[in-house]
């Protein structure tokens with residue numbers, strides 16, 4: 270493991286125990302869970318789908334997907350995140366597979382997925398463009414790419430220091446919907462953007478920054 274990867278892993282391992290204390294991570298409020306469930310239903314196919322959740326964290330969204338009957342595989346660099354994800358699904362009596370690995374090259378072999386989901390990960394990646402290409406390649410025919418992202422820097426967030434050198438990450442602080450659409454458009458047959466900043470129930474309160482989902486079809 271390279272030093273930057275080790276530092277990133279250690280950061281997220283340390284964050285894992287308290288990660289679900291954030292309302293949009295733990296989804297402990299019924300109205301927050303319901304709001305995310307509703308959106309996921311609108312973004313995913315109706316029947317059970319094979320979903321790959323990259324940078325899955327503690328399975329905030331994977332849990333809802335498994336509850337909805339989808340077959341979920343989560344990948345996270347941080348072993349403690351993956352452990353918590355697996356534990357949450359097991360505690361809920363739900364099936365799901367959680368792997369430790371790099372989202373930019375998920376350790377899922379040749380398997381193709383109906384949906385690749387990613388929430389709030391792109392800002393951490395050293396080469397997000399390469400990751401997007403790799404994700405599209407993991408989708409089967411008619412597959413969907415669901416990216417829940419945002420641009421947080423403008424909100425004046427003083428931000429807890431991330432790992433050394435993070436300032437040079439290409440999308441550190443997030444990416445606007447317009448810029449992400451420009452990066453994804455050449456890789457897919459079509460895409461739409463759904464603004465999410467105005468939906469306070471998703472985030473545990475009102476937010477002032479840009480948040481959105483990008484839904485693309487291969």
Ligand SMILES: C[S@@+](CC[C@H](N)C(=O)[O-])C[C@H]1O[C@@H](n2cnc3c(N)ncnc32)[C@H](O)[C@@H]1O
Pocket residue numbers: 277281282293294323324325326327328329330344345346347350370371372373387388389390393394
């Ligand atoms: C902001 S959290 C988002 C977690 C989850 N997607 C959610 O929405 O609740 C970012 C997650 O990405 C993971 N992560 C960071 N870099 C990664 C990488 N290169 N590959 C896989 N996971 C990564 C972290 O361990 C962390 O769990």
